[in-house]
Amino acid sequence: MRTPFNHLAAPMHFYRWGARLVPWLGACTVVLLALGWWGGLVLAPPDYQQGDGFRIIYVHVPSAWMSLFVYVVMAGAGAVALIWRVKLAEVLMAASAPLGAWFTFLALATGSIWGKPMWGTYWVWDARLTSELILLFLYLGVIALLAANEDRRRASRAAAVLALVGVVNVPIIHFSVQWWSTLHQGPSVGSFGAPSIHSSMLVPLLVSALAFKCYYLTVLIMRARCEIVERERNSAWVREMLPR
Amino acid sequence: MQRRRQRMLFAGVILTGVAAAAALAVRGLGENMLFFFSPSQVAAGEVPAGQSVRVGGLVVRGSVVRDSGLEVRFALSDGAESVLVRYEGILPDLFREGQGIVARGRLLTGGEFAAEEVLAKHDENYMPPEVAEALEIAREGGQIPAADAGP
Numbered sequence: 001m002r003t004p005f006n007h008l009a010a011p012m013h014f015y016r017w018g019a020r021l022v023p024w025l026g027a028c029t030v031v032l033l034a035l036g037w038w039g040g041l042v043l044a045p046p047d048y049q050q051g052d053g054f055r056i057i058y059v060h061v062p063s064a065w066m067s068l069f070v071y072v073v074m075a076g077a078g079a080v081a082l083i084w085r086v087k088l089a090e091v092l093m094a095a096s097a098p099l100g101a102w103f104t105f106l107a108l109a110t111g112s113i114w115g116k117p118m119w120g121t122y123w124v125w126d127a128r129l130t131s132e133l134i135l136l137f138l139y140l141g142v143i144a145l146l147a148a149n150e151d152r153r154r155a156s157r158a159a160a161v162l163a164l165v166g167v168v169n170v171p172i173i174h175f176s177v178q179w180w181s182t183l184h185q186g187p188s189v190g191s192f193g194a195p196s197i198h199s200s201m202l203v204p205l206l207v208s209a210l211a212f213k214c215y216y217l218t219v220l221i222m223r224a225r226c227e228i229v230e231r232e233r234n235s236a237w238v239r240e241m242l243p244r
Numbered sequence: 245m246q247r248r249r250q251r252m253l254f255a256g257v258i259l260t261g262v263a264a265a266a267a268l269a270v271r272g273l274g275e276n277m278l279f280f281f282s283p284s285q286v287a288a289g290e291v292p293a294g295q296s297v298r299v300g301g302l303v304v305r306g307s308v309v310r311d312s313g314l315e316v317r318f319a320l321s322d323g324a325e326s327v328l329v330r331y332e333g334i335l336p337d338l339f340r341e342g343q344g345i346v347a348r349g350r351l352l353t354g355g356e357f358a359a360e361e362v363l364a365k366h367d368e369n370y371m372p373p374e375v376a377e378a379l380e381i382a383r384e385g386g387q388i389p390a391a392d393a394g395p
Contacts, residue, residue, distance in 0.1 A: 045372035045373070045374075046372070046373065047370050047371070047372070047373075048371055048372060048373040048375070048376035048377075049338060049340075049343075049366075049376075050337070050338070050366075053337070054370060057370075079255055082251060082254075082255050083248060083251045083252045083255055084248065117336065117337050118336060118337055118338050118364060118366060119336055119338070119363045119364055119365070119366070120334075120335070120336030120339075120361070120362060120363045120364060121361070121363055124279070124363065126279045127279070161258065164255060164258055164259060165258060165262050167259070168259075168262050168263050168266040169266075172266065172270065179270065180279065181279050181280055181300065182279050183279055183346055183363055183365055185365070185366045185367055185368045186367070186368045187368060188368040188369070188370060196367075196368045196369045196370070197368075197369070197370040197371070198370060198371040198372055198375055200372065201370050201371075201372075
């Protein structure tokens, strides 16, 4: 069964295509991040209640969105790896895990820094914060399982099961602020109706979020290429490519 | 093909099993997962006296009384009922009249709430000060100054 999909999904072809995509995606990241943060940190007006302190959302909110997005990508790749045994899916799952963990850490850390002056505490055990912390542990679990077996293909299968089990946490995180009365505020963007954040603040936020997504894609491809070479080090095309 | 279908079934069973367990847990946790009680629940006697609990609501406008030092008293309301809160300590930046806050402490027998910690609950609204001002004027039924309407 040879389809164009199979062809593209072959590690060798991904390795070559990825090399061409990385500089473009990297450039998009730099430009979008510069625009988003310039708009958010310089152009946007201070908030009517938080003053300049609100500007941490230009890091916090994109990281929090990415922590969920990367998890869904990782779990999706895990499912494909588990069912169809696609090598590239295993690679993308393995390359996503540390990135997602860092986005989660960044969301938790920036939230905590903002929480002390605004809420009056670094941390509370409310549903949103607790479920996001569980997400960090899920990422760490996937990373640990990937490292636990010398055979990377077996390790990927074990990690894929954990990634798949953990995906139920994603809707819990998203809806936690609506299901329970949490200290964390409800969503400003993405719920039904107009966003409850002024457009002068919203546009830089969306641009920053896009920049974070480009960053993820850039580094994902770079990490995946590295993982491919490590996994395929005994195959003919890698031997040919690398100087002996 | 056979094995692939088996693995698909395996993944499906994991997902539905965990999703069902999570849904039951979420439903079951229900009230226990509440971060705070509302003043109405306090008035209805649902909050055990003497135990450490959290009460959340809006700080009633004009109710904040600052005593000597860091002592402060204010009323907390959810629109229907209100609770009198006593607190000694530093208040968070976002604490102000009309703001949503969560107080942790004990309900005294007199119905007053002695807070040990006051957290400000921020809402999801973000706007520049000028927009907030215009909204405030509009809410009070006044006219928005002409300067704000044009460039």
